[in-house]
Amino acid sequence: MRPFLYQRATDPSVAVQALAAAADNNPLTQASVQPLAGGTTLIDLMKLDVMRPATIVDINPLAGAWSTIDLEGGNLRLGALARMSDVAANPKIQRDYPVVADSLKLAASAQLRNMASLGGNVLQRTRCSYFRDVSYSNCNKREPGSGCAALEGFNRTHAVLGTSEQCIATYPGDFAQALIALDATVEITGKSGVRNIPFARLHKAPENSPQIETTLAAGELISGFVIPGRWPRSVYLKARDRQSYEFALSSAAVALEVQDGVVRDARLALGGVATVPWRAREAEALLKGQKFDDAIAERVAEAAFSGAKGRKDNAFKIALGKRVVARALHQAVAVEI
Ligand SMILES: Cc1cc2nc3c(=O)[nH]c(=O)nc-3n(C[C@H](O)[C@H](O)[C@H](O)COP(=O)(O)OP(=O)(O)OC[C@H]3O[C@@H](n4cnc5c(N)ncnc54)[C@H](O)[C@@H]3O)c2cc1C
Ligand code: SF4
Known part of the structure; x- marks a missing residue:
């Protein structure tokens, strides 16, 4: 490991000042x-x-203020330094937001979930093996302009939605699909105070600049997330190569409001298949006002992958993803409230 300067932030203003000062001293990249x-x-x-x-x-010294779990007022607020395991184990979150609890519980391992924070989780980097192995010189995300080894290489785990000719890396996280499905906002703390943006605007698709993954400015920190409303009829379904300690090949976050068998509101997000957390808005629109049955589940699943582009090794994700969506919809409808 290369030498680096370690600083400990004692309060949020010290943290953002230290981050901004270090970024100013080395403006070559925000990643410095x-x-x-x-x-x-x-x-x-x-x-x-x-x-x-x-x-x-x-x-981490900010954890006192930034790791709270607050369910007052009909919304859910989660501090960015809350640990994945604490949020997943919260009985009220399991009852009112099962899609949130399950997206966290089905991620990584127990030891990792005890250590890992929500803010770090949404900002985790891709698991593309060409990105993670510096012996490959062509990775536009790591070295802009160097090419993309995955396009012609082994791309079984790569994305089928939101890709560009510069990068097809999958966004690997699970929790982000729950956040984007439930219209969460992100609270961002920076030098000039606190701002809030829709979670859907946090991540950037690769397009021509895969190295730029978020809309965060230098020196900004995520301090929390807010999910409006309660979503007891919600599920997170994750398909992967093994049943534990594995990233999604395909996943679906589904949240529904159903009255007398008719879907009044529907939310659908896809994981493991796209370059960024992926909301399938056109697909969910098909559900609203409809009686739920097998046929509509199939139509929604088709629509969710209508723009998908498979490559040499990953085309199977399109068929898998449709099944995951259809099954997640059935599971959500069957939730007993
Ligand atoms: C073997 C393995 C398996 C895994 N499996 C899964 C899985 O199945 N599903 C899944 O979702 N995840 C999985 N993960 C990823 C894991 O969940 C993340 O590594 C973890 O959530 C990151 O959180 P952290 O607090 O450790 O982040 P850190 O490593 O501390 O930070 C991650 C990034 O975010 C930045 N950062 C952290 N906090 C903030 C903040 N508040 N504001 C701004 N920037 C911030 C850091 O600078 C860094 O760039 C796995 C990880 C491993 C090692
Ligand atoms: S898919 Fe993206 S991260 Fe992977 S090698 Fe290509 S440019 Fe790099």
């Missing part, structure tokens, strides 16, 4: 300074020499 939460992505990638921050700002 990184906040440290659980470290389960960051330290991994530093050991692999993929991420090379000159400065690390440890934000």
